[in-house]
Amino acid sequence: MSALPNRVESLERYLQRPSAAPVLLKRLVGRHLTALREEAGLTQGEAAKSVRFSNSKLCRIEQGDGKKPVEEQDVVLLLRLYGADPDEAAVVRQLLRQAEGSVWWQRYNHSMLPDWLEQFIGLQESAETIRTYEVQLIPGLLQTESFARTVISLGLPMAGRAEVEDRTRLRMRRQEMLKRPDPPALWALVDESALRRTLGKPEVMREQLQHLLDVSTLSDENSTITLQVVPQDAPEALSSNTPFTHLRFPEQDVPDVVYLEQLNGAEFLERPEATVEYRALLDRLSAAALTPSATRELLQKTIRELAT
Secondary structure, rough: OOOOOHHHHHHHHHOOOOOOOOOHHHHHHHHHHHHHHOOOOOOHHHHHOOOOOHHHHHHHHHHHOOOOOOOHHHHHHHHHHOOOHHHHHHHHHHHHHHOOOOHHHHHHOOOOOOHHHHHHHHHHHHHOOOEEEOOOOOOHHOOOHHHHHHHHHHHOOOOOOHHHHHHHHHHHHHHHHHOOOOOOOEEEEEHHHHHOOOOHHHHHHHHHHHHHHHHHHHHHHHOOEEEEEEOOOHHHHHHHOOOOOEEOOOOOOOOEEEEEEEEOOOEEOOOOHHHHHHHHHHHHHHHOOOHHHHHHHHHHHHHHHHHH
């Protein structure tokens, strides 16, 4: 394979990335195994039959599904079947072992961190670029602690104080990735109505808007955060009534992912035709949105209005 050295080198980069979460590494291993199978000229059914796997088991391995990494012995069987180069096979096995490592969010219980949210956090932590569009609220990665506590309390009226505090701490901990030496680039598009909707006490909202203003100001100082407000009268704002997040990863080893959060779950879109459509929608929204400079002016005006 003429492309083998580059492919091995591409895989090795992930061994040097402490921010690569297990969920990303599992997807990376699965995608690589899929490529090897296709190069070997085998269908998924043929490969599964050859190593005595069920079709569903091989499908899960290739998709990187499941909370736990696949068994290394299962991956070894597939690598042998596909005639993988020894160096390439060794790197794949290393990635699999690295995917067994623990991550900070594993200490939260399942009721607070269901599988879909755990998967999203892992993908966010591993992303190179996070582009998000929020319709009703300030994006979670840009919320102040007081605002996050208010939003969580309103969203979970039956939750006790301890649960609200735990969820608030979890949200604040998620923001720490933006302070890493290698932070992802965050590009947030926020509907203007989210700025006008006062949640909780006015001082909480003023503090939140001031935080957005501070973050937007930092964007002029080589920050990795870009903030734009989408005006309420922008026709493009009618294109989506649902908030969504588009994630892009280093290299091209893992496809883009679009995250759509729902009331009691979430949907992850990975098909290129779907993710490209959402990326194009973000481009249109960004073009219709206020520039970062005009966004700051609107934030300053809204803060003054709240103070009166």
